[in-house]
Amino acid sequence: MRNAKAKAARSDNYESDFSEIGDESLDMTYLRGTIGYAIRRAQMAVFDDLQDAIGKYQISPTQFSVLSLVADNPGALQSTIAEALGVERPRIVPVIDQLEKRGLATRVRSATDGRAREIYLTAEGASLLETLKSRFAEHQRRVAARLNSGTDALLAELWRLAGDA
Amino acid sequence: MRNAKAKAARSDNYESDFSEIGDESLDMTYLRGTIGYAIRRAQMAVFDDLQDAIGKYQISPTQFSVLSLVADNPGALQSTIAEALGVERPRIVPVIDQLEKRGLATRVRSATDGRAREIYLTAEGASLLETLKSRFAEHQRRVAARLNSGTDALLAELWRLAGDA
DNA sequence: TATTGTTATACTCTATAACTATA
DNA sequence: TATAGTTATAGAGTATAACAATA
Numbered sequence: 045m046r047n048a049k050a051k052a053a054r055s056d057n058y059e060s061d062f063s064e065i066g067d068e069s070l071d072m073t074y075l076r077g078t079i080g081y082a083i084r085r086a087q088m089a090v091f092d093d094l095q096d097a098i099g100k101y102q103i104s105p106t107q108f109s110v111l112s113l114v115a116d117n118p119g120a121l122q123s124t125i126a127e128a129l130g131v132e133r134p135r136i137v138p139v140i141d142q143l144e145k146r147g148l149a150t151r152v153r154s155a156t157d158g159r160a161r162e163i164y165l166t167a168e169g170a171s172l173l174e175t176l177k178s179r180f181a182e183h184q185r186r187v188a189a190r191l192n193s194g195t196d197a198l199l200a201e202l203w204r205l206a207g208d209a
Numbered sequence: 210m211r212n213a214k215a216k217a218a219r220s221d222n223y224e225s226d227f228s229e230i231g232d233e234s235l236d237m238t239y240l241r242g243t244i245g246y247a248i249r250r251a252q253m254a255v256f257d258d259l260q261d262a263i264g265k266y267q268i269s270p271t272q273f274s275v276l277s278l279v280a281d282n283p284g285a286l287q288s289t290i291a292e293a294l295g296v297e298r299p300r301i302v303p304v305i306d307q308l309e310k311r312g313l314a315t316r317v318r319s320a321t322d323g324r325a326r327e328i329y330l331t332a333e334g335a336s337l338l339e340t341l342k343s344r345f346a347e348h349q350r351r352v353a354a355r356l357n358s359g360t361d362a363l364l365a366e367l368w369r370l371a372g373d374a
Numbered sequence: 375t376a377t378t379g380t381t382a383t384a385c386t387c388t389a390t391a392a393c394t395a396t397a
Numbered sequence: 398t399a400t401a402g403t404t405a406t407a408g409a410g411t412a413t414a415a416c417a418a419t420a
Contacts, residue, residue, distance in 0.1 A: 082367035202247035
């Protein structure tokens with residue numbers, strides 16, 4: 045399942061666990077040998093687990109990223125955050141909007157440059173982040189337990205793929 | 210850049226390479242230690258490279274997956290394809306629609322079950338797929354060259370993460 | 375009654391372009 | 398003229414629900 049609703053409240057008459065015909069599985073030899081598809085399936089599974097871990101706090105992976113980034117970089121500008129996360133700047137606006145609306149973060153107009161907004165966590169935001177990090181640590185332990193070699197080796201390879209080794 | 214347009218025709222006055230303020234990079238120690246975020250960034254980079262490789266053929270990663278799957282499993286049903294790819298069945302409909310409209314695949318009503326549609330590649334679809342696979346192989350070589358250990362070891366770990374080791 | 379494929383709908387993620395206010 | 402943030406818009410991608418044809 046890829047989201048909370050699917051797991052929590054799937055319609056009873058929508059789908060049974062097994063289909064009548066075509067339940068033979070397909071030959072996926074080719075796709076299983078491709079890095080792109082393997083990454084996609086791994087991400088689907090890891091994000092599902094993450095959703096289980098922090099979904100009940102109504103925090104998306106992106107929101108979690110921003111919270112942790114601002115915690116370690118208080119006063120960071122929105123454009124700097126966007127650049128660090130590798131997304132375009134308009135993408136960050138609604139993310140901060142949500143965090144601000146929930147009282148987890150605040151925008152502070154820069155004293156030295158009136159265009160810029162420094163982002164800070166509120167006490168509540170910092171507190172929630174600690175809870176989230178604790179849940180996240182459980183999530184990562186769960187996911188890492190599936191690995192054959194160590195987490196650090198996988199992380200190193202993933203960051204190499206990301207071009208930021 | 211995450212898509213073709215961004216690279217090909219970015220507006221000249223939209224963004225320069227360096228911002229005036231806030232160009233210091235942030236402390237990302239925490240995020241860089243998380244599997245979920247590392248996978249996300251790796252996927253972004255790998256899909257960017259894949260886009261470079263097959264984007265000019267107007268084929269999305271999902272379409273490529275379906276083409277290769279149908280090539281190795283002629284006559285596969287839409288529901289079986291959806292299940293193999295881990296997506297809901299309605300998701301497959303527009304994908305097959307597109308492939309059919311371009312003459313790359315065909316729907317054939319099953320002789321034994323009038324509800325089912327068997328999917329086959331056309332000669333043109335099979336031909337294009339061969340071209341795409343050749344381009345894909347270059348893409349995979351390029352991406353794999355970033356790795357420290359071998360591709361097979363990474364694939365094994367990714368499929369373990371995906372819960373399908 | 376159940377299943378395959380489909381349509382309708384909605385929500386998320388993402389990017390681009392253009393606007394505002396400041397510099 | 399350039400930059401930070403914002404707004405508006407559009408296009409993927411994904412899921413859920415309900416429907417038509419068939420079983």
